[in-house]
Amino acid sequence: MRVADVPGLPTGVAEYFEGEGIEELYPPQGEAVEKGVTEGANLVASVPTASGKTLVAQLAMLSAIAEDDGDGGFEFGGDGTALYIVPLRALAGEKAAEFEAFERFGLSVGVSTGNYESDGSRLSDNDIVVATSEKVDSLVRNGAGWIDDLSCVVADEVHLVDDDHRGPTLEVTLAKLRQRVSDLQVVALSATIGNADELADWLDAELVDSDWRPIDLRTGVHYGEALHYDDGTQAELSVGSGSQTAAVVADTLKDEGSTLVFVNSRRNAEASARRLSDVTGGTLSPDERERLADVAEEIRGVSDTETSDDLADAVAKGAAFHHAGLAREHRELVEEAFRDRLVKVVSATPTLAAGVNTPSRRVVVRDWQRYDGTAGGMQPLDVLEVHQMFGRAGRPGLDPYGEAVLLANSHDELEELFDRYVYADPEPVRSKLAAEPALRTHVLAAIATGFTTTEDNLHEFLGETLYATQTDDPGRLKSVTRDVLVYLDRNGFVERDGGALRATATGHLVSQLYVDPMSAATIIDGLRDAARAASGGADGTDSGEPEGFQPASEMRAENDLPEDASVDPSPLGLYHLVSRTPDMYELYLRSGDREQYTELAYEREDELLGSTPREEAAEFEDWLSALKTAKLMEDWASELDEDRIAERYDVGPGDIRGKVETAEWLLNAAERLAGELDVAAATAVREARKRVEYGVREELLDLAGVRDVGRKRARRLFNAGVETRADLRNADKSLVLGAVRGREATAERILENVGHPDPGMDGVDADADATPDPDSGSAGASENQANLGDFS
DNA sequence: TGGCCCTAGATATAGACAGCATGTC
DNA sequence: CTATATCTAGGGCCA
Structure with a gap:
């Protein structure tokens, strides 16, 4: 199908795309149009990466925000808005930049994520808004009225509904938007998955399910002296004295191609990059050497840590590593240098498979197993995950084809890898909604926004989710929901009157702050414990479970006692409190840490809020790793140098910044909760927050x-x-x-x-x-x- | 006695969203 | 319970 023949497009759009060299649609795009994406039809597109999903989304959004001019044509100027949901903050900017070309039609593009809000007055003035799923959820919770004007929502990488932690947010957000906005067009873009038809059923959508890709992807497994391709052919590729990976990288370099190597740990990524820099180092031109030296210096300047230096050293020789321990600027510099063909190899953890667009001639999936403590050892990666990595191979318009290879070191493994990943279909996507942490937060939000006012109402809404369409045990969702309601009720976040549900003032605040209700309960409990200690009430060692606290009115009486500033909660106590929260990603407790932090716990016992679990108790381990996290924050807020913190806690600069950011966010929530509950600690909380924010001592x-x-x-x-x-x-x-x-x-x-x-x-x-x-x-x-x- | 190399055993293991009000070296 | 690269301690060897 030709762009010019696409129905429903506003005046000028087809001409614009033709001007960009897009005249003929790719087959899956044509199929999407035939199924009505530009005429308001819901659509699920399950297609490979880089096969033109974005254009489908663009056509859908542009036609959805246009208005029928009553004369058989369509014009911009209506009041409809299109929303594009991305899975990562880093992708929001990338997508928005792609959409900015439409400003020529007088359209405006806005970005809204937790750490970035495009300037310009209000989000509601934009025609296209790009946001993360959490941000969309938050906007709905906070009553953004323009949501009702949405005419089209696009969910990118919708297979992420399968994600334990973040999937439910995407799922609930889509369900909520659909229920709230009538005639909302939903376009869901997915990687190729096993059960796209189920997603289409759930969304009442047409389905485009295709393996078509604009450039060929050859997949295969390397073993011995040869690369075995999926089509049965082989290519000689001898290993020699180095590693298999090095041989593949060297082979790609002969063609002036670059390689992306996926490994299973940060350490492996760094070690691999160091070794591969010996392979790339000798092949650089003087000009490349010079430009790489500049990038290396920039990298060094990002942070003072050893990680930063190691990365700069590798980059100077044309190799790099990439993982979440890097600072955001590090990652951006690496990605940019790799796209520019300066850096020839990147050894990466899966960060890069899901992140911004970094295509490569060849992809090597070196490690296909990953350590998983909960499973008790190494677990094979999901087929979907490996295919996502494969999908990074081949740059459209630049490479004749892409190549993705796994590495085997025995004949058995060769066959296993073919069966498991090369010839295998991705596993079906399953909703993870019926988990307590997910329901806790989304049930409270539904009640607080007035979206559901009765228990029946709530079950009705939950019946509209993907989970409900997939499960063969409908009782499960109901019983978890019941448990969650009991929890929310006991913690004073909702009130139940017969079947009626109503959020309390605290419940509303918790929902708006976007923290997990359990985090809020932990924080409230800790702050009350601090207030009790300060007022000379109970001694603070027996504060009870979060569920068991007393109503705020009873606490106020105690706070009438004269205040003593010296018993304000200490920064360490507050950092520990927020670190114990399910919203804080914990630091790993290493060998020797247990002893060290147990000792610290005794030394600083009276600063720590709430009850201390017994050393034998199962939760003691978590409590200690929260203490370790808190200590990191205290070090940061005491002006300890970044490199010393990195060394002491064995973390990267990205981890430090991530922890600080999360602490800042949770302490803001704590401050608001303290205000709401009239607990005196608000000032101490604010100061602790500012100290982590700036990384400075009080003075x-x-x-x-x-x-x-x-x-x-x-x-x-x-x-x-x-x-x-x-x-x-x-x-x-x-x-x-x-x-x-x-x-x-x-x-x-x-x-x-x-x-x-x-x-x-x-x-x-x-x-x-x-x-x-x-x-x-x-x-x-x-x-x-x-x-x-x-x-x- | 001290330095070096080798080996066996020990060790550790991916990722990243949100509020609010403005800006690091 | 599964793997693997890296780190570390200790032994053997030589000057």
Whole structure:
């Protein structure tokens, strides 16, 4: 089918695509149009990656937001909005950039995720909005009215409804949108899966299920001296003295192609990149070498950690690793250099299989098993997951074909890999909704938004989910829902009156804050325990389970006692509290840690909130790893250097930033909950939050709030005698210049930001006393070593 | 006695969304 | 219960 023949498209759209060189639709795209995507039909498209899903979504959205001009044609200008749901924040920007071409039609594109909101007034003014599923859920919970104007919603990577943790959010959000907005067109884009027909049934949608791809994908397994392809052919590829992976990479390099290597752990990714850099290093042109050196320096500048240095070293030689321990900027630099063909090999954990578009001539799935503690050992990867990795092979328009290979080291394994992954179909997608954590949060949200007002109502709504269409045990959902209602009731989040359901004020707040109700219960319990200790009530060792707390009114009476600031909860206590929450991803407790943190628990016992589990208890392990996480945050908020934290906790810069971000978010929730419940701790919570946010000690909070002044600059200014914003406003300019290592532009910007009467730096010399000695690290760090060195 | 190499045993294991109000070195 | 790469301690060897 030709673009010009697509029905329902507004004026100018077909011409635009033709101008972009798209005249003929790919077969699956044509099928989607024939089934009515541009005329309002719901559609599930289960097709391989890079086979043109995005165009289907674009055609659907553009036709959905246009209006019938009453004359057989369609024009933009209606008030409908299209929503594009992405699975990752990083993908939101990528998609929005693709849609920005439509601004030529007078359309506006907005992005909304937890950490980024496109500027421009309101989301409701946009014609196309790109958001994560959680953000959409949150927008609905917070009563965004423009949701009712939606005419089309696109769910990208909809097979993720299978994900234990995040799948239910996508599922519930789609169900909710469909129920709330009448005539909403739903377009669900999925990888090729086993049961796309079930998804189509659930969404009352037409189905396009196809294996067609625009460029050929050859898959195979390497064993011995040959690559065995899925079509039965073989190609010689001898290994020699190095590893199988190195041989494949070298072979690809002969064709000037690049390789993406998937491995099963961060460590393996780093080790593999180091080894492969010996393969790539010798093949670089002088120009490439030079440009790679620049990228390497940029990478080094992102963070002071060893991880950062190791990555830079590898990149300088044309190889890289990629995993979630890297900072976001690290990942972006690696992805960009790989797309630019500068970096020839990337060894990655599955982060890269699901993330932004990083196609490669060849993909090697080196490890097809992964450690899974809950299963007691190594588990084979899902077929779907391996196929997603395969799907990164081949750059449309650049490569004649892509190649994806697994590695076998025995003949048996060769055959097993063919059966298991090359010839196998992906497993069916199954809803994970009937799990308590998922229902806890979504049931509360449904009640709090007034979406469901009775228990029958609730079951009716849950009956509209994918889970309900798939299960052969409908009683299960009901019984878990009943348990969840009991839990929400006992914790004071909902009230039940016969069959009627109503959220309490706290319940509303919890739903809006988007925290797991169990997190909220844990936080509330901890804050009340702190208040009890502060008011001289119970001694805090017997605070009871989260379910068992007393109503807020009874607590207020106790708080009438004179306050003693010294018994405010400490930052460590608060960090521990939020770390115990199911919303915080725990640090792994390593050997030796148990002893070390048990000791710390005794030392700092009176700072820790709530009851301490007995050492023999099963939950003690979790409680300790939360303490380890809390200690990391305390170190960060005590200005310990990033590299020392990375070393001490054996984490990467990305982990540190991730923990800090989550802590900040949960402490904000804690602050709001403290306010709502009238627990006195709100001020202490705010200060603890600001300290993790800025990564500074108490005395720097004022300075670090100034724009362009972070933990390091604030510490240098402070040590130079500039202790507050007021000091900074009237500071000796040479001191400030010294504290930023003589960078005039930076010094001027800072002084401008703080409102200095004359920020100009002309003729000012840096004060040598304020300039840190580059050899001994920052001024703050050397001080910290004395204070914190006792804990190592 | 000290340095080096080798081997056997021990060790550790992927990912990442949300609120709110503005900005690191 | 399953695997595997890396790290670490300890022994053997040599100067």
